[in-house]
Amino acid sequence: MGLRNLPSKTWQVNKGWVRAANIAADLTAWARLLGFHDQPGLRDAEPATLSYRIWHIPARLVRHARKRILKISPDWPWKDAFLTCWQRMCRLPAPS
Numbered sequence: 001m002g003l004r005n006l007p008s009k010t011w012q013v014n015k016g017w018v019r020a021a022n023i024a025a026d027l028t029a030w031a032r033l034l035g036f037h038d039q040p041g042l043r044d045a046e047p048a049t050l051s052y053r054i055w056h057i058p059a060r061l062v063r064h065a066r067k068r069i070l071k072i073s074p075d076w077p078w079k080d081a082f083l084t085c086w087q088r089m090c091r092l093p094a095p096s
Contacts, residue, residue: 006018025047028047031089032044034088034089035085035086035089036081036085039084039085041053042078042081053081054081054085057070057072057076057082058072058073059071
């Protein structure tokens with residue numbers, strides 16, 4: 001998750017890097033728990049697998065009529081899993 005080589009010799013920069021890596025690990029864990037709980041190949045996937053299959057989406061973000069639209073490649077094998085996860089995450093209540 002980015003902790004193999006710390007980017008700087010200064011403590012403050014490395015502290016920020018470790019914090020960002022921890023946030024990424026938390027987001028990945030929550031995405032697996034809340035979004036991919038019924039997907040057999042993604043439920044227990046390693047971060048590298050999720051990075052390859054889900055986070056690196058072959059898509060384009062386009063604008064049309066003051067809206068942003070994500071156009072995902074139709075032949076991408078994990079398209080349905082991503083869309084299901086996205087819809088589940090959007091249905092979560094806002095924190096109060």
